[in-house]
Amino acid sequence: MTSADTAQPEGPKPSADAEPLEFRAATKRYPGSPAPAVDALSLEVPAGEICVLVGPSGCGKTTAMRMVNRMISITEGDILLGGRSVRDRDEADLRRHIGYVIQQIGLFPHRTIAENIATVPRLLGWSRTRIASRVDELLDLIGLESDIAARYPAQLSGGQRQRVGVARALAVDPPLMLMDEPFGAIDPINRDRLQNEFLRLQAQLRKTIVFVTHDIDEAIKMGDRIAVMREGGHLAQYAPPAELLAHPADDFVRDFVGADRALKRLALQRVRDVPLHQAPLIREDGSAAGAQANTDVPYDLVVDGAGRPVRWGTDGAVHRIDEDDTLRDALSGLLASAVQYGAVVDAAGAVVGVISIDLIHEVVRREQPA
Amino acid sequence: MTFVLAQVPEGFYRDRSESDTGCVANNGVCPDWIVDNLDRYVDPFLEHVWLVVASVACGLLIAFPLAVLAYRRRWLIAPVANITGILYTIPSVAAFFLLLPITGRGALTAIVALTAYTLLILFRNVLEGLDAVPDEARDAGRGMGLTDGQLLWRVELPLALPSIMAGLRIATTTTVGLAALAFFAGAGGLGEPLEADKAFKSNVLVAGGLCVVLATALDLIILGAQRMMTPWTRSRAAS
Incomplete structure (x- = not known):
């Protein structure tokens, strides 16, 4: 078992630029279920943009996201990151180079904040000093005091934990981030603040991001592009928020974005x-x-x-x-x-x-x- | 071939004619006698410690991999739990009898039997600890590229430690009590002097008291180790 603990031979990588992501008729079928969970999903996310997958529960948005880092295997079709199929890459290595943020955050309760943030750098065999300075840098980036580094997750507030979750996902400066309802468990006031903070952060970092939510308001606020999905894993419309609000493709999308489209468009302007x-x-x-x-x-x-x-x-x-x-x-x-x-x-x-x-x-x- | 159980050196503990003051003759609690004769209990005490430590260590060595295996392959849980459950219900003296033809008189027989008693507790607690690992920690770990082995050693087992250590404490305390019967298998321990002079209160007090001291001491040692190994469980109070 210990052999798996040793550092990867490839060593540290320089900070990576964002890479484009492309779903090519990506399909997920579960054995014994006639209908696919994700049905031939095709869409392109330009490098450095936030693509929000939004839709009612059971629409396959989380499944689609989890196919990108192969937490869920791809049945048919392909997903390309930086032009390279994720299916050709070593599973663990692929995941180490994709930021991963989930709703429950999933900080390791037995690890300090610094150790949590250092998870992937340690997997990649970074030196102690490099890890330490990166942790400081990230805590600063997410606006947390450095004295928090020695604390355990249970000692933090929900909002602080969420920020640490983002910092942990950013640790090795991955070209792509996957975020599954990252603000879903936060109370509305703090959620709003965290969303704004994250958008500010993204303005600096320009990562390619796949962001899953069931909340159309959040989708409109966070997304450069929004993929509205409907039950059965179908893509109903893929468009920038303003276009989605101005020209819903069909009744499903019109219903989903809601009657207050005009008000929602206010959320698009600063x-x-x-x-x-x-x-x-x-x-x-x-x-x-x-x-x-x-x-x-x-x-x-x-x-x-x-x-x-x-x-x-x-x-x-x-x-x-x-x-x-x-x-x-x-x-x-x-x-x-x-x-x-x-x-x-x-x-x-x-x-x-x-x-x-x-x-x-x-x-x-x-x-x-x- | 006959099996002679409880071969107690008759007279060794009974031989108290020299110090035959009123107290000793009356089988009372005699501080003077206890002070003078405490060294007689050193060997049985050390035997007792060895029986407990060896049995719990062997138990952990067997139960731990079984639990880890059953954690990944759930179908193993029922058979392992059933078998260890049956072992747990065999009366210890009967277990010593059953083992004598195989392992003979001595510590080995006692350790095999005592080990068998720890399995159920340890298996259950290791498995329970692993099952209690938060799903999101597991998901985040996998999502960040930890392999199954890394996830187990770096995330799942550390988080299962409180439950594993709790199992160790129960198993150890139980084994201290059961090991007092190990003299039936010719393995010595504190049960031997206890049995040799049951009527003499001073003897019963010292031998029984040492069992209690041993159980408490081992429990505190494991508790201390747990505190050191799981600092995060204490930090919660500070939040």
């Missing part, structure tokens, strides 16, 4: 992408801060020395909205705090503009198909 209002910016000492040419908000917004919003006028509480938020989140935030205007801030917290419900309505009205 606050930074719409022309924002500008308010007169005033410093706390009363002097004007910055150019005040075209202000269209009738209230003064008081900012501190770093340009961060402090209050409206003399005593109005400010509702802050991150410029990376979606219009849907922004609208929801405005409705929730029952305010007319929200101050849009950048990553440093400085004001970049002002958003209102009217402005969001304007965006919807402009884009609504006649």
